[in-house]
Amino acid sequence: MGYLYTGIELVIGFIALFVLTKMLGKTQITQITTFDFISALVLGELVGNALYDDKTHFGKILFSIFLWGMLIYIIEFITQKFKSTRKLLEGEPTIIIRKGKIDRQAMKKSKLDINQLQHLLRAKDVFSIQDVEYAILETDGKVSVLKKSDAASLTRKDMKLPPEETSIPITIIIDGELLKDNLKQTGHNSQWLEKQLHAHGISKIKDVLYAEYKEGEPLYVQKF
Structure with a gap:
């Protein structure tokens, strides 16, 4: 009976979450925000409690799932109806x-x-x-x-040009810190890097937010 009861609970929980997902729409999956992520964790925990906690009545869990779902639905309705609430409830790019x-x-x-x-x-x-x-x-x-x-994504094939060897850019400096192993990969030394930085009017590595090396091109540097 224990296995049968667990199986029944699992099927009911699956159906409840399936219905809830349909109610809330596809954006809950394809455009998951921080709030949506928390919601998913809470819903999963509710079903988990129903399955593995003998003291938790499944009817209450089912009620909690749909109540939580309604709260999410209300939030979605508010953000769709009142644009001024979107920044607070959904965040902004x-x-x-x-x-x-x-x-x-x-x-x-x-x-x-x-x-x-x-x-x-x-x-x-x-x-x-x-x-x-x-x-x-x-x-x-x-x-x-x-x-x-x-x-832009105009290929050499589009221009009827012969293929050209490509190389992956190598990050040399991040947040004012020199990545020595990466500098070594470029085949250059610290003296070369100092000259490159001086050409950009920079005397100290700690003044560089980001520096990137790409073979055949000047060193890309951005200051803090």
Whole structure:
């Protein structure tokens, strides 16, 4: 009977969550925000309690699932009906790269570091920050990217040009800290780096927010 009762609870919980998901719409899955993530954890915990806690009555859990679902639905209704509430309840997109420059304050506000930014950009097939004109951190944690015009997706094949060897950009400085192993990978030394920084009017590494090396191109540098 114990297995049968657990099975019945599991099926009922599955149906309840399925109905709730249909009620809330696809945005709860495809555009999950921080609030949505917390909601998913709470709903999962409610069903888990019903399955594995003998002292928890399943009827109360079922009631809690639908009450929580209604609260989420009300929040969604409010944000759709009253635009002024969206910033508070859903958050708003943040421009983290503006006109090719990293917005340091926006990064701090979003609790985002450069390594995380690079990861998000690579997910968009962007391997060099200097190829980005604008980058916007969306409310679901993803990044939307507008590339610079000279980095647009016009291929050499489109131009009927022969293929050219490509190389991955190498980050040399992040947040004023030199990445020695990465510098070594470029085949250059600290004296070369000092000359490159001096060419940008920079005398100290700690004054550099981000520096990137790309073979065959000048060193890309952005100050704090």
